[in-house]
Amino acid sequence: MAYQLKINGKTQSVDVDGDTPLLWVLRDVVGLTGTKFGCGMAMCGACTVHLDGNPVRSCSFPVEGVGRQAVTTIEAIGQTPVGKRIQTVWVDKDVPQCGYCQSGQIMSACALLKQNPRPTEADVDAAMSGNLCRCGTYPRIKSAILSAAAGAPVKG
């Protein structure tokens, strides 16, 4: 069945079964490979994208559930003020190690700062607890998010 998806501001038609996970559509049909496959079971957060600004695990989200919601992936998050800031701080603080989990980490971090521009450490821990990093970059991730939040408030 054909679905019209709004992905990173562009409407795309994809012809897939309705129960196809959004991650498969993004990577294999649309060719946006910045979003990663980790566990495939909504357990690790590597596949996190935004639907209307809210973080979802795309490995476990059927394409038929997207509807008119705007899909944003790591490829476009830098076009939002909060995404740009997070990516800048990520680079400044040299957060990634192997990098595999980092798309998902950034998408969760951006969703957090959009909803809560001044998170406490506990807020950060709670928001990021579903994003696993086998390299153990957690202290740098937390520090980067708190630094990004310490700047002037941003919209978007």
Ligand code: FES
């Ligand atoms: S790949 Fe989706 S949560 Fe792990």
Ligand code: FES
């Ligand atoms: S940086 Fe390697 S898995 Fe997180």
